[in-house]
Amino acid sequence: MSGSTPVTLLEVVRQLLSVAREVSGADGVTFVLRDGDQCAFADESAIAPLWKGRRVPMATCLAGWVMLNAQAVALEDIYADPRISADAYRPTFVQSLVVVPVRREAPVAAIGAYWASRHRADEREVARLQSIADAAALALESVSLRESLRQAERANRTKDEFLAALSHELRTPLTAIVGWAKMLRSGRVDADTTRRAVEVIERNADAQRRLVGDLLDVTHAITGKIVLELSNVDLVRVVQSVLESAAPAIEAKRHVLTVSFPTDAVVRGDAERLAQVASNLVSNAVKFTPAGGSVEVRLARTGHAVTLVVSDSGVGIAPDVLPHVFERFREADGGVPRKYSGLGVGLAIVRHLVELHRGRVRAESAGEGRGSTFSVEVPIGTIVPREGATIS
Template sequence: MNRWFEVYATRAGPAELRQVALVFKDVSERKRIEANRAELFALESAARREAETATRLRDEFLATVSHELRTPLTSILGWAQMLQLDGLSAEQRRHAIDTIERNARAQAQLIEDLLDVSSILAGKLRLEVQTVNIREIVEAALETVRPAAEARGVRLQATLASGATVMGDPQRLQQVVWNLLSNAVKFTPRAGRVQVLVERRDSSVEIVVADTGKGIVPEFQPHVFERFRQADGATTRRHGGLGLGLSIVRQLVEMHGGTVSVFSEGEDRGASFTVRVPLAVTLRREIEAPETLRKEAAKQDLHCPPELAGLRVLIVDDERDTREMLGMLLRRCGVEVSLAASAAEALRLIESERPDVLVSDIGMPGEDGYSLLEKLRKLPRESGGNLPAVALTAYARSEDRTRALLAGFNNHVAKPVEPLELLAVIASLSWRTRKTST
């Protein structure tokens, strides 16, 4: 009957008759309520444990973010102060500059990871899909991590099959491989080995990154690809990072229709990560090798586009150090530079000096870059209303770029910017000014 009853039995009548009265009471509804209450209590207990875990992970993550962002800042500020002292040799100054650059790039990578996670959570990360040769992607990633591997005494070995072509975003796929390689190098001790294997398997391309490093304990392996999770989250941990890299790897691989998995026999027995991405059905065009994630542009001679010579550029930024650095960079390329610390000052300079290109920060006290451009675009053409403008800003999400372009900026460049990239962007806008003047 699938029902619950309470049964009461009592003697009825004279004892010699041996009669019993039975009363059945239907308590099915009460039992159902009790069962629901027990289920709700179990769910509430699980939710409370989950919330407590989330709170603990959040607190650990925020502490880690603070530590990881402050650590490179310590080196940057310390060596910058050392450069101000007299008596440093040329070798010491070179070492100071290299250290500042290395730590700045490390901090920039941390910020990029945070922005990627934010875009993934908001569902706003987009792929620029094209045909991609996985071998070329892996070779480029290997060249990027090779200096770090050599510095740590870790050997890199690669077996790369040819003809492994997929449809995907080359930059994001290279980010996947670079994350796995850099992670393997970081957790592999000196004289260890990191191996990369690329091969076609059935209808997929398989990328395997295996190392002889620290390994992963069995109880943590199910959590390897979770955001903000680290096997060692203590303040005494030996390896840095935010615990975001592998989470980003999983999200990017799944966006390409693939899978990623991990295997480790345990602590100090190495780990192996396997990425599988579907093969491209057809090859649409010849594939060009993608650029590496990191260009060592600062180590090359500064190449000035000829279009910059004699160009008048107005730089607007409330940070004095940024203004002066950009001004010095552009002056080395023959640019006539004007500097402004606010939107109001910029409008006065535009009226008096009539620059050819505007480079403006977005986040400024008082009036921001959007307010500046709104007022600029209301001016007549002869007063600078059509002045080409570049948004150079630390607001680097895809929606920030869209907002800047909709506001009237001709281009959006995220901080920290590579000098060669900024020079190229400004040079690309010079034709607008020359066309207007003619």
């Protein structure tokens, strides 16, 4: 293949189409990928549109037959072959074709060459196209290998960054606890200092407890061991309790808090887990909103669900990060500046708990520095357990 080494599947496909059309002299060529039990027409180069972007069942497509049987097909008259779906070809210019498999054993794709007038491809033409398909197989394997290596590198980098973040998050409260404990042991502290030391130790021990709890929740989510204790839950009371707990942090940063609650917001769910969802969202809003900013928390009943919305005027979310905010360890892998503490598991836990309640969660942001909005929709009715949850 000429030119620079392709680095993406799209680049590989386009170079293959260019070479295949030049070598065959065809009026059009297509590259068809196998996607489960469907043929996906990935790209084409032709004198008029063919089927780019379409997906059809393998069993109804000649390219599918070629991949399923690992055999090339050459047809001078496409309408004379029972394997051809005439309806698919009538809107096109195609009269004759050659389709060859990409990979001789267990084909993963096919290359098709098409002519606008009757053309009888001889064995040499078919062999040349098959040689291009063989080169395509090697190129695709190379792309796949490079992508696998990149994914492995990203996974290793994420793991290392997560472990570094975990070490930091564990060490910070431990340092405070050990320091104040040594001061108390010295016996040279007055009553006020003793009271302060106890408060600091309790606060940092609670931080440790939450950290370990988050890690256990992630583990339980992965292994499907989260148990939902169902009851009728008043989300107004749940959210009010969360806001009372967050009040000191909100006051310390002088946030303007706006709340809006309906008269009826009762759902069937796990009160403790729904409180955890609300707490994570409110805590994030407070953490990522600078002093003097605004935080809005509202509940609304919409049809057969209750929706919790938490908005803030904080740091916002970059467009390239937004689709990934509910992934595990997102903070740890650089999605959030290190000046903000956290392991990046809170939103992953939120998503998992909401989905266990058969609900939906969504994140919105106009970009960095423009705040963010998180919406959680929880059905009102009886919950049918999702995979990964036990209901008692």
